[in-house]
Amino acid sequence: MTFILGLTGGIGSGKSAASQWFETQGIQVIDADIVAREIVKKGQPALAKIQKAFGDWVLLENGELNRRALRDYIFKEADARHQLEQITHPAIRTSIIQQLHAATSPYVILVSPLLFETNQHQLTQHTLLIDASEEVQLQRASTRDGQNIEQIRKIIAAQMPRRQKQAQADDRVLNDGHLEQLYAQLKPLHLQYLARSELS
Ligand code: ADP
Secondary structure: OOEEEEEEOOOOOOHHHHHHHHHHOOOEEEEHHHHHHHOOOOOOHHHHHHHHHHOHHHEOOOOOEOHHHHHHHHHHOOOHHHHHHHHHHHHHHHHHHHHHHHOOOOEEEEEOOOOOOOOHHHHOOEEEEEEOOHHHHHHHHHHHHOOOHHHHHHHHHHOOOHHHHHHHOOEEEEOOOOHHHHHHHHHHHHHHHHHHHHHO
């Protein structure tokens, strides 16, 4: 079986930057956020289930998911988020497993901001945390997304606390310097993962 690395980190920690570096080394990356968007595309079974559970108002006129309306609804209705996740989480998991199996690189990476929170780490053999201080997260994420600091603070507060992720992850890199410093830390890890993948 292919060696699967789970890569995680809070918003703005540098998960995408790290993933892109691994891709330049020929390692395939499956992004849980992208999968989450794919499984609710027009024509997908999960979207039909959402429509059945909540009503036709969840669809836009062109048949695509009305994300904004659903987000607002979930915010107001306490049980709705749970109901939605019961539909989406299994579909996300199934699609991730299919993509992991289809991967052909020496090892494969599953990147997810909620790797531990959603138990997606159980799909992996080893985990790597991209870590950054909250100040760095706030500064990078606000520059990237144009979101205000308060919105990003709320997202950070909803994610697993940094210390808990540090305790749970097998490997950790601190991404508080230049990108070159990040890559220099990733390189020896990549060599270890390659060696492990040859054994598995
Ligand atoms: P995540 O995927 O964890 O939310 P990103 O990898 O998108 O975070 O990083 C957030 C922003 O900060 C991006 O614009 C990225 O290019 C930038 N960034 C990440 N790491 C560094 C770094 N070491 N130095 C400078 N900018 C960085």
